Amino acid sequence: MLEFIESAADVVAVTVSEKITGADLAAVMDRLEQAMDRHEVVHVFAETRSIDGVEVSGLGSHTARAMPLFGKLKRFGRVAVVADQAWIRAGSRVESALLPFVGYRVxxxxxxxxxxxxxxxNADPDA
Structure with a gap:
């Protein structure tokens, strides 16, 4: 289940729980593309709760749609991942190491x- 969280216009904020579906990924991409059309730098807040699966049928089209974002990595500012599962926090830290242009915190x-x-x-930058 996907829920968008009210946030500043340059922040895409979502909560995802249970299963991540192709429709969820498409909705996030739509919101991200809209934010990038309006702002030079976009920030992302992603909260996961009890993820128990990813719908495989949507991954192929999502991957093809997400590939152009690699050319826009410098347009991502801060990415915050809040996760209740250790495997998601660990995966996010690996992703952070692979994306050196993005300010990433877990x-x-x-x-x-x-x-x-x-x-x-809105936080102390040294915290």
Missing amino acids: FKPGQRAEALAWVSG
Whole structure:
């Protein structure tokens, strides 16, 4: 289940729970493309809750649609990932290491407010 969270216009903020579907990925891409059309730098807040699967049928079209984003990596500002599962936090840290142009932080659920403040640019930059 996907839910968009109200946020600043240059922040794409979502909560995903249970299963990630092709429709979820398409909706996030739509929102991300809209934000990139309006802002030079876009920030992302992604919160996951109890993910128990990814719908494989949507991955092929999502991958093809997401590939052009690799040419726009410098347009991503801060990315905050809040995850209740260790495997998602670990995967996010690996992704962060592979994307050196992106400011990436991984948070636990108890740090959700801190993550939202940081991704929105409303937190102490040294925290």
